[in-house]
């Protein structure tokens with residue numbers, strides 16, 4: 001898609017309740033990877049999700065990085081670039097996507113996209129450059145992230161080539177076919 005020449009796009013998962021949030025946190029990571037982000041940062045109690053995302057990256061390719069952090073809010077405060085916080089209370093994605101894209105593609109700002117789990121501290125709303133709603137209806141961090149990334153990349157993420165994979169899915173009308181990555 002962008003041949004990895006654009007500045008970094010990282011996703012930060014704020015908050016993780018072990019047990020209850022296991023699948024959601026994992027899906028934030030898998031969605032970030034599949035839809036074109038370069039890296040996901042997870043809270044340090046989300047080690048199980050990190051392992052799943054790392055395992056998928058090893059098998060299905062990258063580049064994609066997954067990391068734990070002991071200070072998710074510290075990541076927001078220290079981010080050298082622009083911060084987008086996805087929230088149902090934010091400005092409409094269709095109204096701000098051009099400005100975000102300009103900052104990323106033209107001004108060369110690395111982007112941090114923040115998604116929450118439970119209640120997000122108000123500091124994050126204040127520290128974000130944009131609070132963005134993917135609709136102003138309540139839904140999920142995974143859905144919000146997927147739509148936002150697709151808007152940011154204008155669909156180019158769907159054409160991405162994967163490096164270092166050991167397997168590849170062959171798209172087909174019916175059935176499932178997975179082949180070794182070197183097979184034509």
Ligand SMILES: C[S@@+](CC[C@H](N)C(=O)[O-])C[C@H]1O[C@@H](n2cnc3c(N)ncnc32)[C@H](O)[C@@H]1O
Pocket residue numbers: 085086087088089114115116117118119120132133134135136137138139140141142144
């Ligand atoms: C289940 S929600 C809980 C949010 C919590 N009730 C609050 O007020 O902060 C978890 C996350 O999903 C994301 N989310 C939910 N609805 C959204 C929307 N309409 N647009 C963008 N992100 C959304 C946000 O990142 C949010 O932090």
